[in-house]
Amino acid sequence: xxxxxxxxxxxxxxxxxxxxxxxxxxxxxxxxxxxxxxxxxxxxxxxxxxxxxxxxxxxxxxxxxxxxxxxxxxxxxxxxxxxxxxxxxxxxxxxxxxxxxxxxxxxxxxxxxxxxxxxxxxxxxxxxxxxxxxxxxxxxxxxxxxxxxxxxxxxxxxxxxxxxxxxxxxxxxxxxxxxxxxxxxxxxxxxxxxxxxxxxxxxxxxxxxxxxxxxxxxxxxxxxxxxxxxxxxxxxxxxxxxxxxxxxxxxxxxxxxxxxxxxxxxxxxxxxxxxxxxxxxxxxxxxxxxxxxxxxxxxxxxxxxxxxxxxxxxxxxxxxxxxxxxxxxxxxxxxxxxxxxxxxxxxxxxxxxxxxxxxxxxxxxxxxxxxxxxxxxxxxxxxxxxxxxxxxxxxxxxxxxxxxxxxxxxxxxxxxxxxxxxxxxxxxxxxxxxxxxxxxxxxxxxxxxxxxxxxxxxxxxxxxxxxxxxxxxxxxxxxxxxxxxxxxxxxxxxxxxxxxxxxxxxxxxxxxxxxxxxxxxxxxxxxxxxxxxxxxxxxxxxxxxxxxxxxxxxxxxxxxxxxxxxxxxxxxxxxxxxxxxxxxxxxxxxxxxxxxxxxxxxxxxxxxxxxxxxxxxxxxxxxxxxxxxxxxxxxxxxxxxxxxxxxxxxxxxxxxxxxxxxxxxxxxxxxxxxxxxxxxxxxxxxxxxxxxxxxxxxxxxxxxxxxxxxxxxxxxxxxxxxxxxxxxxxxxxxxxxxxxxxxxxxxxxxxxxxxxxxxxxxxxxxxxxxxxxxxxxxxxxxxxxxxxxxxxxxxxxxxxxxxxxxx
Numbered sequence: 001x002x003x004x005x006x007x008x009x010x011x012x013x014x015x016x017x018x019x020x021x022x023x024x025x026x027x028x029x030x031x032x033x034x035x036x037x038x039x040x041x042x043x044x045x046x047x048x049x050x051x052x053x054x055x056x057x058x059x060x061x062x063x064x065x066x067x068x069x070x071x072x073x074x075x076x077x078x079x080x081x082x083x084x085x086x087x088x089x090x091x092x093x094x095x096x097x098x099x100x101x102x103x104x105x106x107x108x109x110x111x112x113x114x115x116x117x118x119x120x121x122x123x124x125x126x127x128x129x130x131x132x133x134x135x136x137x138x139x140x141x142x143x144x145x146x147x148x149x150x151x152x153x154x155x156x157x158x159x160x161x162x163x164x165x166x167x168x169x170x171x172x173x174x175x176x177x178x179x180x181x182x183x184x185x186x187x188x189x190x191x192x193x194x195x196x197x198x199x200x201x202x203x204x205x206x207x208x209x210x211x212x213x214x215x216x217x218x219x220x221x222x223x224x225x226x227x228x229x230x231x232x233x234x235x236x237x238x239x240x241x242x243x244x245x246x247x248x249x250x251x252x253x254x255x256x257x258x259x260x261x262x263x264x265x266x267x268x269x270x271x272x273x274x275x276x277x278x279x280x281x282x283x284x285x286x287x288x289x290x291x292x293x294x295x296x297x298x299x300x301x302x303x304x305x306x307x308x309x310x311x312x313x314x315x316x317x318x319x320x321x322x323x324x325x326x327x328x329x330x331x332x333x334x335x336x337x338x339x340x341x342x343x344x345x346x347x348x349x350x351x352x353x354x355x356x357x358x359x360x361x362x363x364x365x366x367x368x369x370x371x372x373x374x375x376x377x378x379x380x381x382x383x384x385x386x387x388x389x390x391x392x393x394x395x396x397x398x399x400x401x402x403x404x405x406x407x408x409x410x411x412x413x414x415x416x417x418x419x420x421x422x423x424x425x426x427x428x429x430x431x432x433x434x435x436x437x438x439x440x441x442x443x444x445x446x447x448x449x450x451x452x453x454x455x456x457x458x459x460x461x462x463x464x465x466x467x468x469x470x471x472x473x474x475x476x477x478x479x480x481x482x483x484x485x486x487x488x489x490x491x492x493x494x495x496x497x498x499x500x501x502x503x504x505x506x507x508x509x510x511x512x513x514x515x516x517x518x519x520x521x522x523x524x525x526x527x528x529x530x531x532x533x534x535x536x537x538x539x540x541x542x543x544x545x546x547x548x549x550x551x552x553x554x555x556x557x558x559x560x561x562x563x564x565x566x567x568x569x570x571x572x573x574x575x576x577x578x579x580x581x582x583x584x585x586x587x588x589x590x591x592x593x594x595x596x597x598x599x600x601x602x603x604x605x606x607x608x609x610x611x612x613x614x615x616x617x618x619x620x621x622x623x624x625x626x627x628x629x630x631x632x633x634x635x636x637x638x639x640x641x642x643x644x645x646x647x648x649x650x651x652x653x654x655x656x657x658x659x660x661x662x663x664x665x666x667x668x669x670x671x672x673x674x675x676x677x678x679x680x681x682x683x684x685x686x687x688x689x690x691x692x693x694x695x696x697x698x699x700x701x702x703x704x705x706x707x708x709x710x711x712x713x714x715x716x717x718x719x720x721x722x723x724x725x726x727x728x729x730x731x732x733x734x735x736x737x738x739x740x741x742x743x744x745x746x747x748x749x750x751x752x753x754x755x756x757x758x759x760x761x762x763x764x765x766x767x768x769x770x771x772x773x774x775x776x777x778x779x780x781x782x783x784x785x786x787x788x789x790x791x792x793x794x795x796x797x798x799x800x801x802x803x804x805x806x807x
Contacts, residue, residue: 171577218270256595296324383796489514
């Protein structure tokens with residue numbers, strides 16, 4: 001196979017593509033004038049009690065009016081149930097009663113929200129007398145949980161095949177970041193979002209081309225096969241780097257999840273990250289311009305419309321383009337995105353289709369240097385310093401598609417199916433530099449490479465609700481299949497030298513593209529799973545039980561395309577969890593769950609060469625407690641994860657190595673009083689190599705895992721200036737090691753981000769202005785070590801600005 005060329009499209013090329021796709025969505029639906037309240041006929045409404053924002057969106061869809069508003073206006077407000085036949089104005093008034101808000105018509109026939117004029121109305125209580133909203137086990141597993149007080153974290157999230165679960169009913173540690181939190185953080189990638197969680201550590205330096213993580217001290221996504229799920233399915237999300245523009249939620253599930261998600265494609269066991277795509281709700285036209293140091297400028301558009309009979313069809317388009325010099329020396333970056341989400345919400349059938357086209361072009365991408373054996377870790381260079389030459393580059397194109405359908409075959413039976421695929425094409429010229437001495441001198445051989453990664457996933461199953469003997473059951477059965485194929489080709493250039501602290505400019509090298517891009521690996525993961533969620537004693541006791549039989553087939557190919565190794569094994573992974581709520585606001589939970597990794601084959605140097613080992617089974621035990629204070633949730637969890645591995649001892653290879661991570665996590669999120677919102681916590685992790693084949697590594701700390709990691713984000717609405725919010729985020733990491741012998745130590749560090757946000761209107765349209773300073777103190781530091789022992793440089797001080805308006 002001949003390597004594909006990697007042309008560099010111009011910014012105009014991307015802008016035209018995004019604009020055309022956006023107009024294609026907006027044009028047909030914009031041509032129909034929206035209904036007005038006085039023209040909507042009397043209709044029958046059945047809206048349950050719940051958050052006011054969701055109730056208004058449901059009302060707008062049902063009535064056929066165009067409604068858009070600032071979500072901050074309805075934050076923390078609750079609507080009473082609306083049941084019966086009403087004229088549209090009366091229905092709206094009933095939903096808004098006691099909220100201090102009313103509908104306001106715009107000149108184009110659409111509606112927004114405004115504060116009611118009478119002071120008595122504005123002073124009315126936020127919740128209606130006698131209305132209490134609690135999580136219900138009867139909520140649909142496909143229904144997206146609402147945002148909790150403060151709007152940064154959702155009340156629940158997805159547990160893989162089990163669907164969405166309220167966090168107070170989940171026997172696992174689950175955090176779900178909302179679109180509001182993502183926007184207000186001005187996150188550039190999904191990695192920026194999850195790095196706010198104290199149990200997660202990003203191992204991609206600022207200016208890198210691929211995201212990777214540690215969750216609970218185990219690596220996620222540290223290879224050429226991505227491990228981030230998209231709408232609950234592996235093999236669909238962009239493979240290397242995810243932009244957050246199309247994310248409604250970013251969910252982090254701590255601990256092994258092989259039973260509920262299936263085996264992670266790259267054998268990750270520390271946890272799972274799931275991106276929930278945006279869907280069309282109330283009609284929306286949002287445009288934003290942004291800027292980042294040094295001269296990165298961009299624009300994005302977010303369009304949402306519903307149309308058709310009963311507005312059952314929805315379409316949402318997110319498009320963006322950014323380009324310019326970054327805060328890293330010699331580096332420039334261009335990225336573009338087009339993401340289209342279509343959905344149908346019928347009485348019994350619900351279907352969605354997601355399409356993503358994402359491109360990334362980087363000159364002088366940041367790399368992670370590798371300290372040579374026997375060297376102490378050198379002091380960190382300045383955050384802007386870049387070892388990569390101006391003539392080194394990276395180009396990628398990611399395309400994804402996912403089709404989902406849920407059919408309510410019976411009031412108590414739902415059938416579901418999904419199928420998705422992703423294609424990643426990458427061309428690059430760079431490599432990983434090695435640090436060769438204490439003075440920080442480096443050496444690297446730039447390599448031209450082409451990667452062709454194909455992935456696909458499919459699943460099907462059913463959910464049944466049963467009840468008897470005072471016990472409610474939600475039974476779920478699922479069949480799943482995942483496949484990936486990696487093809488690559490490489491051609492090395494000439495070695496050059498440089499220095500961490502004084503990079504040396506080297507003559508450009510014109511390295512030819514590899515002559516062939518050949519298949520190197522192919523993997524197929526299949527599974528059948530059965531789970532039961534039991535609820536009893538008025539939901540005070542809930543139990544989750546499940547089993548998955550997972551098959552693993554993996555083929556490795558030589559440069560000539562011939563099969564050099566084959567692995568074909570299977571394993572069963574269990575899951576058991578329990579939640580006990582002695583009081584409604586207190587949730588005690590425990591779980592025992594497992595993760596899977598492909599077993600090794602003994603190397604040629606072993607006396608048992610070629611012996612294939614059964615899949616490695618990671619095991620987690622966890623207990624925890626959550627307390628819902630009304631507008632603030634606090635939690636504590638204690639966990640232990642053990643993960644076996646293979647190693648060579650006395651010329652025999654055996655699966656007798658083991659890493660054991662024990663930890664305590666303390667978290668909190670929500671509102672303190674009226675004007676303060678918080679999210680953050682701390683994780684203490686003891687990651688020990690408890691079984692090794694060397695006295696030099698036995699009992700040592702695992703690579704890249706600090707004992708203490710703290711994150712805290714806060715927002716304060718300034719009372720004296722309506723609309724102004726001050727923001728800040730603090731991160732602290734303890735010391736960690738870059739090698740298993742613990743002779744290469746990285747010092748601990750603390751960074752501070754600061755920012756402000758201002759909400760206003762201009763000519764009657766909601767406007768949001770945001771500004772932030774990352775690493776405000778300008779600290780130079782090593783942010784951490786990857787699982788391979790490479791060093792991650794801390795991000796430099798940088799500025800981010802954005803201005804958004806809703807039309």
